[in-house]
Each structure stands twice: as C-alpha cells, then as structure tokens.
Amino acid sequence: MSDQWESALDALGDPTRRRIVERLRAAGPSAVGALAAELPVGRPAVSKHLKVLEGAGLVVHESAGTRNLYALAPEGFTALQRWLVGMWDDAFPE
Numbered sequence: 001m002s003d004q005w006e007s008a009l010d011a012l013g014d015p016t017r018r019r020i021v022e023r024l025r026a027a028g029p030s031a032v033g034a035l036a037a038e039l040p041v042g043r044p045a046v047s048k049h050l051k052v053l054e055g056a057g058l059v060v061h062e063s064a065g066t067r068n069l070y071a072l073a074p075e076g077f078t079a080l081q082r083w084l085v086g087m088w089d090d091a092f093p094e
Helices: 002-012 015-027 032-037 043-055 074-091
Strands: 059-064 067-072
Touching: 002 015, 002 043, 002 074, 015 032, 015 043, 015 059, 015 067, 032 043, 032 067, 043 059
Parallel strands: none
Antiparallel strands: 059 067
C-alpha cells in the first residue's frame, strides 16, 4: 500500500481538505452540512472534498437515516505516519 501515503499527501495538499480533517478530528463524525457551515465553501464543494479524502483513505462515511456522517479513518493516517517516520529516520539517523 505504498500508494496510500502518496494519495494522502495529495489529498492533504488542499487547504480546505486540511480544514475538514481538522474539524473531524476536533468534533468527531459530522454531516456535510455541519462541515460546510464552518467553511468558506458550500455543501457541494465539501462533498467533493470529502470524496477526495475518502478516496485517499483518510475518511469514511456511514449512512444514518438520510444523512451521511463522515469520520476520520485511522488506517489512512497510519500509512502516512509510517512513511513520514521512515523519511525522518533516513534523513536523520541516530
């Protein structure tokens, strides 16, 4: 899954997507409308950003009635963390 960390970095390259991740970390699972209410973009844009984050393995969604709740996906962040630690260890060996 070496491509997972690369997809994660690409997805997090967008400031709006980083804000979404930060919001989900702070508040937990949220609906698109709740996320959009705190961002300078509308619901359709937030939905598109969430699809990118989901495709990168950083968020998951669960249907709750007529709403989709989005939450962070720890597995995607684990792959990213492993890559970062490996890069750090290679660049700064003890």
